[in-house]
Amino acid sequence: MFRFLEEKFVPVAARVGNQRHLVAIRDGFITIMPLTIIGSLAVLFNGLPIKAYQKLMDSIWDHGTWTQWGGNMWNATFAIMSLLLAFTVSYHLAKSYGKDGLTAGVISLSCYMTFGTFGEGGLSGLTTGTGGIFVALIVSLLSSELFSRLSGNKRLLIKMPDGVPPAVSKSFAALLPAIITIATFALVRTVISTSFDIPDIISSFYTTIQEPFMGLTNTWAAGLLLAFVPVFLWSFGIHGANIIDPFMQTINLPAIAENLKAINAGEAAPYIINKPFFDAFVNMGGSGTTIALVIAIILFARKNKQYSTVGRIGAAPALFNINEPLMFGLPIILNPILVIPFILTPMVNVTIAYFATKWGFVPAATIATPWTTPPIINGWLATQSWTGGLLSVVLITISVCIYLPFVMMSSKAAKLDKTEGTQETKKNQSVVMKKEVAEKVEV
Numbered sequence: 001m002f003r004f005l006e007e008k009f010v011p012v013a014a015r016v017g018n019q020r021h022l023v024a025i026r027d028g029f030i031t032i033m034p035l036t037i038i039g040s041l042a043v044l045f046n047g048l049p050i051k052a053y054q055k056l057m058d059s060i061w062d063h064g065t066w067t068q069w070g071g072n073m074w075n076a077t078f079a080i081m082s083l084l085l086a087f088t089v090s091y092h093l094a095k096s097y098g099k100d101g102l103t104a105g106v107i108s109l110s111c112y113m114t115f116g117t118f119g120e121g122g123l124s125g126l127t128t129g130t131g132g133i134f135v136a137l138i139v140s141l142l143s144s145e146l147f148s149r150l151s152g153n154k155r156l157l158i159k160m161p162d163g164v165p166p167a168v169s170k171s172f173a174a175l176l177p178a179i180i181t182i183a184t185f186a187l188v189r190t191v192i193s194t195s196f197d198i199p200d201i202i203s204s205f206y207t208t209i210q211e212p213f214m215g216l217t218n219t220w221a222a223g224l225l226l227a228f229v230p231v232f233l234w235s236f237g238i239h240g241a242n243i244i245d246p247f248m249q250t251i252n253l254p255a256i257a258e259n260l261k262a263i264n265a266g267e268a269a270p271y272i273i274n275k276p277f278f279d280a281f282v283n284m285g286g287s288g289t290t291i292a293l294v295i296a297i298i299l300f301a302r303k304n305k306q307y308s309t310v311g312r313i314g315a316a317p318a319l320f321n322i323n324e325p326l327m328f329g330l331p332i333i334l335n336p337i338l339v340i341p342f343i344l345t346p347m348v349n350v351t352i353a354y355f356a357t358k359w360g361f362v363p364a365a366t367i368a369t370p371w372t373t374p375p376i377i378n379g380w381l382a383t384q385s386w387t388g389g390l391l392s393v394v395l396i397t398i399s400v401c402i403y404l405p406f407v408m409m410s411s412k413a414a415k416l417d418k419t420e421g422t423q424e425t426k427k428n429q430s431v432v433m434k435k436e437v438a439e440k441v442e443v
Contacts, residue, residue: 020096021141022246028089028140029249035084036253039077040276040368043260046070048384081253082132086112089140097148103174104144110178111143111185112136115201130257132202133250134210143181150177210254217251218273223354226273227346231288234327235339241287248275252368259366269364272357276365279321280382281353281395284375286323288342289349291375292399293326294318296407299400306330307407320372330410337410341403348402349395362387 046067048054057066090108095101115135116127150156156176159169189201198204216222226244233240255271262269285291297311307330314325332338356362365382373381379392 020093022243024089024093024096024141024144025137025246026249027092028085029245031088031092032081032084035077035081036256036368037370039074040256040366042070042073042077044367044381044384045073047264078129078253078257080128081130081257082136083109083112083128085133086136086140089137090144093141093144094148099148099151100170100174103170103178104147107147107174107178107181108140108143110182112139114182114186114189115139127202130254131206131210133254134213135202135205137250139185143185146184147174147177147181150180153177156180214251214254214258214271218255218271220351220354223273223350224347226278227282227350228343231343231346234287235333235342241283248278256366256368259364263364263366269366272354272364274365276368276382277353277357278350279369279371279373280365280379280388281392282346282349283321283371284378284392284396284399285318286321286326287346288323288332289345289395289399290314290323290326290332290342291318291321292345292396293332293338293341293403293407295396295400296403300404301407307410319374321375322372335410337406341406345399345402349399352395352398353391356391362391 057063060066087105087109091101091105094104112132112135116132151174158172158175192198192201217226226248229244230240233243251273252275255274256276259269259271259274282289285294294311294315297307298315301307301311310325310329314323314329317323317325327333330338332342353362357364363383363385365388367382367384369378369381375396376389376392380386380389382388
């Protein structure tokens with residue numbers, strides 16, 4: 001089975017993982033990750049559910065003043081996510097073609113603005129915030145493709161004389177491709193608005209496609225799928241998280257924004273499945289909940305020198321959710337024994353955490369913390385509740401129990417292989433010695 005998957009499936013998955021458009025989306029989200037974290041911390045700053053903290057802040061500053069500070073940080077991050085993505089995704093896609101990414105990003109943002117909804121005082125919040133992410137992604141990919149092809153046409157190139165500053169030359173070189181690209185998207189917006197009577201394209205797209213799509217992904221089955229794909233691909237040495245990340249990020253920011261909006265309104269958070277959920281309860285120690293594997297090795301595989309050494313080396317990185325030492329050191333990749341708990345454990349954790357959240361034992365994850373935040377602390381921060389940290393402890397304990405029999409089995413198998421290898425070496429040495437003695441006797 002491993003051989004079949006390695007020969008037939010892995011090459012296809014590797015090509016998907018390196019597909020330039022998915023890579024551009026992934027890198028576009030990674031570029032704005034610091035702003036995502038800042039926006040989440042701003043919400044945590046404003047709404048930390050500790051009465052002593054709230055009273056302390058109210059005593060230092062007027063409540064409306066210090067919460068406005070956090071609100072301003074939110075406006076500078078989550079409230080402009082669609083605009084940022086329209087730029088960053090196009091930038092990375094154009095760079096992959098060897099084109100001017102900065103110019104492509106600016107043009108993509110302008111193209112997205114042709115679909116924007118303007119009200120009194122400027123753009124609507126849905127256009128700039130997370131509600132326009134799907135449209136921003138589509139526009140950024142299409143506009144960057146069109147601009148990249150047009151900018152490669154020598155007939156559309158306006159050459160400036162020698163001595164003109166490079167920045168000016170670049171601007172004029174991109175002038176005609178930029179005009180054609182922006183005019184094309186403006187024409188599309190005009191046709192849709194007039195022919196189909198859809199004045200607010202982004203709002204219509206959100207209510208018709210984006211919101212229902214996010215609802216479909218907010219299920220236990222979707223959680224299992226999102227947990228399965230990365231670890232399954234990692235089992236063959238493919239960075240599964242990078243492949244699933246564009247999809248995860250697409251649903252992540254709108255889900256966080258809607259959860260926070262509902263909580264601020266005193267309602268239950270509508271979306272359980274998002275990236276903070278996976279970071280807090282599934283990817284503890286890295287893909288496969290490998291913090292539990294480290295604990296199992298340290299506690300129950302100390303007699304196996306290889307496992308204990310790799311376990312000690314991998315313990316510190318695992319605390320910050322980095323598990324490459326374990327993936328390649330034990331290894332887990334293409335290991336028919338350890339691959340089983342590596343795939344099974346995240347699916348068990350998703351199931352427990354999903355229903356614990358759904359049934360109200362733990363608040364929904366709403367705060368996007370840095371992915372290197374240690375387990376348990378991450379659970380507390382993501383949910384803004386001590387119950388989130390407690391759930392992380394419970395899940396790690398269960399994960400250790402899942403890993404334990406496989407660690408003992410794998411350790412025993414590795415020891416047996418080493419013993420057999422030593423015996424085989426001694427046997428070969430014995431044969432060589434006998435042959436040398438026979439040759440001497442003949443001489």
